[in-house]
Amino acid sequence: ETGVTQSPTHLIKTRGQQVTLRCSSQSGHNTVSWYQQALGQGPQFIFQYYREEENGRGNFPPRFSGLQFPNYSSELNVNALELDDSALYLCASSLELAGYEQYFGPGTRLTVT
């Protein structure tokens, strides 16, 4: 086990609703990254937080937003859900920014109907 936890495990939402996913990073890790993994695809980078600041963002619209808290846990918020947002959302923590391996949580499976 990596020590990275995510909640909830599964979630079903209706198109247009909003959702918040949570992640607790591994002890001692100050960097959290979020990824979206569609079925049969590799994970796609959403954004990364380093010491409570957004450090970079992938090709996702502004309705995907996040936060990192002083204890380095993190939230991913998605507004105005669309059917294509249905995916596995993975959170990963690492010791520092570039070059360090990222340890992943079990993911949150989001289904939008």
Added chain:
Amino acid sequence: AQKVTQAQTEISVVEKEDVTLDCVYETRDTTYYLFWYKQPPSGELVFLIRRNSFDEQNEISGRYSWNFQKSTSSFNFTITASQVVDSAVYFCALSAFQDYGGSQGNLIFGKGTKLSVKP
């Protein structure tokens, strides 16, 4: 642009066979890191190995070995004497040290290779 290509979508082998998973990467950076992750049916990505661009030494860990060749931009993964428990999707990933439009530390994944090991 940075890119990771895993040309093998699915591979099926019989237990005890050796199998090699291919990974080809593209980057303009001179400093970068390469990774392999395993994703079993449970869904959680499991870290296997990290290599930096300055270390081309091959690595062996038990039945696993990795061959990094900068000349061909490849970072291949071999499982020797495969076992049923090796069945999973394997991802190769790249992380650049310099910021070329993304975070300094985000991982760029290939599409994965699904390995099925039959008894």
